Amino acid sequence: MLPMNTSIRHLLTLDRLNAEQLNSLLDQAEALSPQALGAPLSPPRLADKTVVNLFFEPSTRTRSSFELAAKRLGATVLNFDMANSSTRKGETLADTLYTLEAMGGDIFVVRHSGDGVVAQLAEICAPRTCLVNAGDGKSAHPTQGLLDMLTIRQHKGRDFSGLKVAIIGDIRHSRVARSDLHALRILGAGEVRLAAPESLLPNADVMQGFRVVDSADAAIEGVDVVMTLRLQRERMEDGLVSSMEAYFRDWGITPERLALAKPDAIVMHPGPMNRGVEIADAVADGPQSVIRQQVSNGVAARMAVLSALHAESA
Incomplete structure (x- = not known):
């Protein structure tokens, strides 16, 4: 559970958390890892709660893992079927939110x-939601930012101050990159390098405080x-990539390019992967891949x- 002075009601973005809140969530995730893989959790923390998955975009990893997470905590789970709903x-x-709250x-x-859609819903939802x-x-x-930080911490330790991290690719369109940057800033990562074709770099405010380099090799x-x-x-838009x-050739992670990193460097990808575009098979399935x-x-x-939101709403 989060300490009393770090409680949260909604999780909309990581940049609203402080280091204590973020580390507490990571500690809790680490402690729950055995149950995440199927070990029994007693007593079930969400036995009296209903978790509703409202997905208006396709998803494999995120939707499935939220469903598993909720069920392993003992919750009732409702997966909203957009294709056959009244939104059509x-x-x-x-x-839609009001209807499902009423249920x-x-x-x-x-x-x-x-x-900003989720933040808008947070402004109009019921006090208990x-x-x-x-x-x-x-x-x-x-939550992708959280799981990425958990993975780094498991391999590199809790102290991020000495870490060098490279984020490479379509940063402009990536909500994952933004949440990872929020988390790395909060956790005090030593150096974060951003690398992408100029057409795929984000606005300057997203990159502020990080090092922008002009090639994957340099990153x-x-x-x-x-x-x-x-x-x-x-x-x-058409034309952003030739x-x-x-x-x-220029930005993909190949074994030859990965050899420029430290020998014990880890390789991450939020998925789904475009093999042969962002990453070579030999890297994606290789010993440094996590x-x-x-x-x-x-x-x-x-x-x-x-669990943290349940504790806040209890």
Whole structure:
């Protein structure tokens, strides 16, 4: 549980947390790791709660891990079926929320293509309702940031001050990158390098305080952590990337490029991966890859968040 002075009602973005809150969530996720993998949790913390997954965008990892997290905490889980819902008839998102609150929904996990949509719902929801941002537009994906920090901590220790981290790829369209940057700043990471084609760099305010380099090689040289991002073609305008082959040549993580990092560097990717575009098979499936561990940690991180919100609403 979070200490009393660090409680939170909603998790909308990591940049509203302080270091104590963030570390407490990571500690809780670490403690829940055995239960995330199926060990029994007694007593079940959310036995009297209903968790509603409101996903207005496709998802495999996030939706599945939230469902598993809630069930392993003992909650009743409702997966909202957008394709067959009244939103197809013109019902507003607010009315959808009100309807499901009236049915007894307690914690709402929301993914939406619009920036700021989850924060808007937080302003109008019932006093007992808690909201989790499962990814909104390109703004934030806080639980992905949590599971990424948990994965780094498991390999590199709790002290981030000496770490060098490279984030490479489509930063412009990545809500994952924004949440990872929020978390790395809060945890005091020693050096964070950002590398992408100029067309895929974000606004200057996102990059403030971080080092921007002009090549993947310069980003990776001597780092402890290599994070590569999915090329989000569904959010991109035509022409931002000349070709997938050229992108892989210049920005893809290959064994040769990874050799520039420290020998014990870890490789991360939030998924889904475009193999042969952002990352080579030999790296994705290689000994330095922690991508599958990220997926496993997603259940533990989301259990920690749901537990913290339950404690706040109890």
